[in-house]
Amino acid sequence: MTTSPKLKTYRAKREFSRTPEPAGGLLSDDGNRFVVHKHHATADHYDLRLQVGDVLKSWAVPRGPSLNPADKRLAVETEDHPLDYIDFEGVIPEGEYGGGPMIVWDTGTWAPMDDVEKSLRTGAFKFRLAGEKLNGGWMLTRLKPKPGEDEGKKNWLLFKERDLAADTKLDILGERPESVKSGRRIEELVAAPKPAAKLAKPVALKPGALPGAIKAPTPARIEPQLATQVPKPPGGEHPGDRTGETWLHEIKFDGYRTMAHLADKQARLITRAGLDWTKRYGDLPHAFARLPCREAVIDGEVVVLDAKGISRFALLQDALAEGAGNKLHFYAFDLLYLDGWDLRKAPLIRRKSLLSQLLAGLGANSAIQFSDHVEGDGQGLYDQASDLGLEGVVSKRATATYQSGRTKSWTKTKALKNGDFVIAGYTTSHAAEGLAALGMAEFDGDELHYRGKVGTGFDAGMASELLARLEPLREGATPPEGVPREIMREMNWVRPLLSARIHYANRTSDNALRHGVFRGLRDVGLSTPVSAKRKRLIAEADLATIWVTNPTRRLFGKTGPTKLDIAVYYALVGDFMLPHILGRPVSLVRCPTGKPQDCFFQRHAFTGMPPSVVTFEATNSEGETKSYLSVEGAKGYLALAQFGVVEFHTWGTHRTKLDKPDLIVFDLDPGEGIAWREVVEAAVHIKGELEGLGLMPFAKTSGGSGIHITVPVTQKQNWKKLHQASSAISTHLAATAPDTFTTTMGKDNRKRRIFIDYHRNARGHTSAAPYSLRARTNLPASTPVSWSDLESIDAPQDLNYSSLPGLLATSGDPWADMEDFARDLPVL
Numbered sequence: 001m002t003t004s005p006k007l008k009t010y011r012a013k014r015e016f017s018r019t020p021e022p023a024g025g026l027l028s029d030d031g032n033r034f035v036v037h038k039h040h041a042t043a044d045h046y047d048l049r050l051q052v053g054d055v056l057k058s059w060a061v062p063r064g065p066s067l068n069p070a071d072k073r074l075a076v077e078t079e080d081h082p083l084d085y086i087d088f089e090g091v092i093p094e095g096e097y098g099g100g101p102m103i104v105w106d107t108g109t110w111a112p113m114d115d116v117e118k119s120l121r122t123g124a125f126k127f128r129l130a131g132e133k134l135n136g137g138w139m140l141t142r143l144k145p146k147p148g149e150d151e152g153k154k155n156w157l158l159f160k161e162r163d164l165a166a167d168t169k170l171d172i173l174g175e176r177p178e179s180v181k182s183g184r185r186i187e188e189l190v191a192a193p194k195p196a197a198k199l200a201k202p203v204a205l206k207p208g209a210l211p212g213a214i215k216a217p218t219p220a221r222i223e224p225q226l227a228t229q230v231p232k233p234p235g236g237e238h239p240g241d242r243t244g245e246t247w248l249h250e251i252k253f254d255g256y257r258t259m260a261h262l263a264d265k266q267a268r269l270i271t272r273a274g275l276d277w278t279k280r281y282g283d284l285p286h287a288f289a290r291l292p293c294r295e296a297v298i299d300g301e302v303v304v305l306d307a308k309g310i311s312r313f314a315l316l317q318d319a320l321a322e323g324a325g326n327k328l329h330f331y332a333f334d335l336l337y338l339d340g341w342d343l344r345k346a347p348l349i350r351r352k353s354l355l356s357q358l359l360a361g362l363g364a365n366s367a368i369q370f371s372d373h374v375e376g377d378g379q380g381l382y383d384q385a386s387d388l389g390l391e392g393v394v395s396k397r398a399t400a401t402y403q404s405g406r407t408k409s410w411t412k413t414k415a416l417k418n419g420d421f422v423i424a425g426y427t428t429s430h431a432a433e434g435l436a437a438l439g440m441a442e443f444d445g446d447e448l449h450y451r452g453k454v455g456t457g458f459d460a461g462m463a464s465e466l467l468a469r470l471e472p473l474r475e476g477a478t479p480p481e482g483v484p485r486e487i488m489r490e491m492n493w494v495r496p497l498l499s500a501r502i503h504y505a506n507r508t509s510d511n512a513l514r515h516g517v518f519r520g521l522r523d524v525g526l527s528t529p530v531s532a533k534r535k536r537l538i539a540e541a542d543l544a545t546i547w548v549t550n551p552t553r554r555l556f557g558k559t560g561p562t563k564l565d566i567a568v569y570y571a572l573v574g575d576f577m578l579p580h581i582l583g584r585p586v587s588l589v590r591c592p593t594g595k596p597q598d599c600f601f602q603r604h605a606f607t608g609m610p611p612s613v614v615t616f617e618a619t620n621s622e623g624e625t626k627s628y629l630s631v632e633g634a635k636g637y638l639a640l641a642q643f644g645v646v647e648f649h650t651w652g653t654h655r656t657k658l659d660k661p662d663l664i665v666f667d668l669d670p671g672e673g674i675a676w677r678e679v680v681e682a683a684v685h686i687k688g689e690l691e692g693l694g695l696m697p698f699a700k701t702s703g704g705s706g707i708h709i710t711v712p713v714t715q716k717q718n719w720k721k722l723h724q725a726s727s728a729i730s731t732h733l734a735a736t737a738p739d740t741f742t743t744t745m746g747k748d749n750r751k752r753r754i755f756i757d758y759h760r761n762a763r764g765h766t767s768a769a770p771y772s773l774r775a776r777t778n779l780p781a782s783t784p785v786s787w788s789d790l791e792s793i794d795a796p797q798d799l800n801y802s803s804l805p806g807l808l809a810t811s812g813d814p815w816a817d818m819e820d821f822a823r824d825l826p827v828l
Helices: 005-012 083-087 116-122 284-290 313-322 348-359 379-388 460-473 485-490 540-545 563-581 634-643 676-692 719-735 787-792 804-811
Strands: 033-040 044-052 055-061 073-081 090-092 100-112 124-131 135-142 155-160 225-229 247-252 256-263 266-271 295-303 329-338 368-370 392-397 405-414 417-429 434-444 447-454 498-504 517-523 585-590 600-602 613-619 625-631 645-650 663-670 698-701 707-712 754-757
Touching (some): 033 083, 044 073, 055 083, 055 155, 247 405, 256 329, 313 787, 329 348, 379 392, 434 498, 447 498, 460 517, 563 645, 563 804, 676 754, 719 754
Antiparallel strands (some): 033 100, 044 055, 090 100, 256 266, 295 329, 417 434, 417 498
């Protein structure tokens, strides 16, 4: 993929700071799309553009195409256009090259009837179109220059061939004047805003003209509409259906969903969780002052773009951490309210049309951009999104109203990831009459690790070719690491000499590929042999300590982890976990039978307790003297697996200084209807508020749906004062976003809100220890994470007994120096 040098003339004619036309970027040269633009410039005309390699070959057709083969229409060859021009619809500002409105009058795919280069060279160009308005065979014939006429002038004739798609009576231009992209006529774009630099007064937008628009006051907050995840974009079954089944397909951005509320040139930017991040977004709010309206509510996404124009969440994190400045962009994809009119009951296609007009005068360099779409079948956009490494595709019913919450009228399809993997084996089947699936693997250092099977993406011819190349590689082959027992029996192993490009959705907790698709063979010459099987990472001393009865007993179901799996997990994470629990009062969750209903809390001494798990007496919050537990050594910690210990819960203090707590915890517990991303946004918001109070917060997943924000404090308060202080801080935090947070217990108080639980800071109360497993399916762990990593986590349950040891070995403990950041609690 490269930027075509053929666009030099195109770019020289345009000033992209003043025209919304695409400059042309890094786009794949695969494809065979066409477009016919209707263009009202100096005079009305039509532009035929055919994708040829990495550009659009273009002809201006003054009178437009005709379905009557007897009509020969002049077609003037013009400069090549960029591929992304194929979806351009809008207003080129007055005074710029080609100034005037332009609509996508027709679009689809095309096919040449002969070699393209030869046809263009000889001037006899036959091709077929498959569009919504134009179909069948067509011909472009180049005219010879007249005497004295410029030899470089390239005039052609465009006419329809005589076939079933020809029609001698139908005036296709008059009968079908509308855009196939937006449904608008070109007259509807004529009144679009001029460039911002030339705006003298607000443009006459007419929100009340939209069907379903309701006169209403500005809403204080609109909960965003959310998409349902689906395996592929909808709409391919009925690409031209305009009876309610038409779909619009947009790029899925990798940023923060944000609602922009504009009133009297002042913008408030509200996150999906309902948090006001206007100040956090740097200069971005000022860009909304240029919009030609009094009031508006615009739905969109805040992103940072990389050098290729692709949104990258990691870049957004960096920008927000360093001070956003002018690095942020807002991609607007829906208009919900405008100048006294609530538009949520209007059809999406009409809302987006009005939004496009509202934004039209901002220009290509504005921080606010219109999120455009394609109509009909979204598979092409989805494939391109996967190839370019985009986040995915969001598909929306064109006629749908706006509905807050999760809906099926919006769907999302995550783009497939790309990677090169070694072919380590293959399976065969009678049904497939040959190759059934490939066994994929990848190197970790000098060792090859199994990553799962891929059984789609190759046709019968490719399957035969692969089988022919793989069968000779079986001799001397050994399996890679980590092969499941059932796979070991069915796979034909081969020497790792071939590699394949694989598209896949994501990886499982044990690093296997999910929904892998074969995309092509990549030969590699691997001279490094596969090493012997990797030895366990547990030292011999630890192996001697790990001794459990019933090691194969499974917990939480027939396919759940074993008792030995838990013992090995705690051995592997011990170096990271022990500093956070040694010497602290601890409560244990034991699951001796492996059945959830038999799990129980163990706060006091028990028979057979390991020697380095000690007991001590202390007074509880009710004034009663009780005995408690404390882990004082590594051997006792490891030996607890024998007693069915799954979870560790600690106090925020040490046994030797029991009444001088050194940690406080704010447990963010989401109520019904709150998604993980909203909890993360809320945690980031609270981080900023706590830092404003002079405290240093640290983040930890709860092992469930919540987040524990832990703050190290100086040991100057007793438990009563610490609890009172944490209560006051929680009240302060909740008041910063009362629609998002609550400090009141009870299920009814937490609907669509996040409960800030500060009661874990009372004497004798506990919270899940760092790296403690949780007694749930797949054994997720309560995992300390850096703030930047927290914002990039999609599924906290993926941090579990299987995945976490390997991650820690690479990244280390983000809480290792926590005690160095202890601060005095503020007085509120």
